[in-house]
Amino acid sequence: MKLKSVLILSLLSIAHNLCLAQNWNGKKCAVVLTYDDALNVHLDKVIPALNSFNFKGTFYLIASSPVVTNRIEEWKTASEKGHELGNHTLYHPCDGSLPGRDFVGKDNDLSSYTLDRAVKEIRTANQLLKDIDGKSERTFAYPCGDLKIRDTLYYDYLKNDFVAARGVESGFLQARKVDLANVNSFVENGTTATQMIAQIEEAEKSGSFIVFLFHGVGGEHPMNIHLEEHQKLLLYLKEKEKDIWVTSMVDLGKYIQKKQS
Template sequence: MRSLLVVLGLLAAVAAQAAPFAWPQGQQAAVSLGYDDGLDSHLDHVVPALNQRGLKASFYVPINSPTLPRRQNDWRAAAVAGHELGNHSLFHACSSKPPGRDWVQPHRDLETTQPAQVQEQVIVANTWLQALDGQTCRTYTLPCLDRLASGQDYLGPLREHFVAFRAASALLADPATVDPYNVPVYSVEGWSGEQLIALVEQAAAAHALVAIVFHGVGGEYLDVSRSAHDALLDHLAQHKDRFWTDSFVHVMAYVRQKQGAR
């Protein structure tokens, strides 16, 4: 009898591992739309487009973004509408080392910044954002996905302050095994609506999490056209029974809860 119970337990474990990840309300995939750098196009076009379709997203606003002094009320309205104001640090400091990083200013270069400095800046950004939206739970996107300051990983002490990090580059994430503090994201600048829709359909086929990075929408830099962006939103809105489109903080809180249960 004991051996039979062991076998049944092993079979149940295998079945649980093989079963698709259970998203809320039986949806096939979670889609996290993230908009980096606090741009005017996010407030002018993206937030109204999301609100019109009943979709939620995350906006990663560095505290030195020019839109904050000019448009604080607009960012507050975005938060009231259910969108996450995510942490993107105080100054969007990045490493100057990779090719094409001539724009990195010397006083904001992670190659010469100590980990403790970055940690303090990120925590201060959390305090600033809480004063803006009143929220105490949020997520962090590493500027440029750079995790080293003066050659050292600065992320460890920041984990207690966040639900999750967007911290790596890949198309899809397996929600059953993904590390909440190393969630992959994918940047889609220049993509067409057809390509964006194909990406979320790929996620649905795998019952996966797809975290998409946008910068400019219809202008500014690293942009996606408004028509391509709207085509994706229309597809997600028309298929809410298949796609759970929500802020990254909500998606990752759910993933963490399910991982703990498994």
């Protein structure tokens, strides 16, 4: 009887491990590479690096940024290569009433926004992005990770406009437990490839996914990782391609939607 119980437990453990191995598009985990704020380095360095490995990235664009308006054709080409042009609002408003927000100007202080203004600006950004890539499906990223205008979750009024919204809180979840209105992510600043690889390994052990949130890659932003560390991360992902699904935020969101339906 004891031997039979041990055998059953062993079979259940094997079945569980096989289930985890098939959990993310037939792979052990998913990795999403996201890049915020529409920086020149994203077009000049990051996208060529991703293209060389045939990886898709998600680039959250501030639609009014000169790096968008002055380089539209390059963003269009990036989209044609499979990269997602995500919505990071029109002017990147953050809540200036919070501690440590001295950098927030009067014109882009989310705490002084009306809900109507926020929704209109985000939808305007969506239209501008559609004019570039011709696509109707995309995801949203909260500027500064701010979810509310005073006491209101403003994304509640935009859920039909997006597949998902990326937040800034870290964590490893199974697909059915993911809140698509606030998808977890890991903010990388001064991080080494070794540290990022350890995070991926943790996601893999959990049968989960990881969304990386980058700003500068080799400069151009106070929140930055070295270009060499980014390249080492891409090399690791290529070596582990049979186990790791490197995808865009919009494709991950659609995959999770199916799992939750």
